[in-house]
Amino acid sequence: MKKSLSVLLMLLILVSLFAACGKDEAETADNAGEGVQTNGETKQEEGTSQETDTSEAVEVKAPEDTLVCLSISTTQNDFMAFVQEQLGIRFVAGGYQWEAASADGSAQRQIEQIENFITMGADEIIVMAVESSSLTDVCQRAMDQGVKIYAFTTNTGAYDAFMGSDEFEVGESIANLASKWVNDTFPEAADGSVDAVIFSYSGNPDAAARSEGLLTIEDVNRKVKIVNVVEIGNSTDQAQMAAENLGQTNPETDLIICYNGAQAIGANAYVMSPGSVFDDIANFGIFGSELTEEVIQNIELSKTNESAFRGTAQLGGDIMVAFDNIFATSVAMMNGEEYLKEDYAQVDEIDASNLIDFLH
DSSP: OOSOOOOOOOOBOOOOOOOOOOOOHHHHHHHTTOOEEETTEEEOOTTOOSOOOOOOOOOOOOGGGOEEEEEESOOSSHHHHHHHHHHHHHHHHTTOEEEEEEOTTOHHHHHHHHHHHHHHTOSEEEEOOSSGGGGHHHHHHHHHTTOEEEEEESOOSSOSEEEEOOHHHHHHHHHHHHHHHHHHHOTTOOTTOEEEEEEEOOSSHHHHHHHHHHTTHHHHOTTEEEEEEEEOOSSHHHHHHHHHHHHHHOTTOOEEEESSHHHHHHHHHHHTSTTOSOOOGGGOEEEEEOOOHHHHHHHHHGGGTSOOEEEEEEETSOHHHHHHHHHHHHHHHHTTOOOOSEEEOOEEEEETTTGGGGOO
16 A cells, blocks of 8 residues: 555564464374363363373472473564563572573574483473474484473474473464554555565574464455565564665565564564655554564654554563473473473564463
């Protein structure tokens, strides 16, 4: 849509994380009767019981004799660094030995780090995968040697516990936020008149699923037309460069829908820059996921059009509660107590209108 219309703006949210787990028939049979936990509450699904007995006879070690490790995909963005920090705080405060290593986006490096943790005598490894399917074998080897595997955000295929979400649903939620903004900003727009560009990332199956969800924007809002899909990395710098290129290839863009918060921050940096060709900020929207301090600040600024970053999708409700649940589940798992094996997170849709509800 050209830039002649007027409007309001909005939208935000975080993230955190989570990917849908596919199960084969045998695993489904083994796990029948498990509930789904959301924000610390277990909800009963049709045909299942609320509690799953995952207890087993184990040698309970004192926390000071127990090594918990985190294998994280990267710490090169604020959100992932925040995850590592918050998990470390909880386990160290609980008296546990704590080690963390970043794979810096390398699946092979992550495999080597997990193998190193096994050699170190880890009792539990929390895994945030670079590429989930590449870790199935090494996670299974760890489990065969008695190491507990906690898959966080992505399904590694072999795990003792999993906390994640349906990544396609995350993409849909980002698209829903964008659709709401379009309706508020362009109430009289004709079908196909609002030009949207998708910043996608398909570096692993979970990421590809989320990016597919972004494409549903045309299904949920007939006013929107996707004029370009740009495949980039999940980084701020690449998104900023991609947004600058849009000024040449798609100068009539009204809407950029991003894979994550890092991309949205980068796109917003160019759009708000003095040299940007996108000068009608009141009629320009950017959407992503995750809820870092920078995301919060930009969504807040969008109220006065000092930012075009309008909304974000947050996985798992209150991220601090999610961290608490990871710690509690880990302790139960290592102590041979009952715990929820699979915790599927809700997806919250956050913009300027409800941002305050997600602030601490």
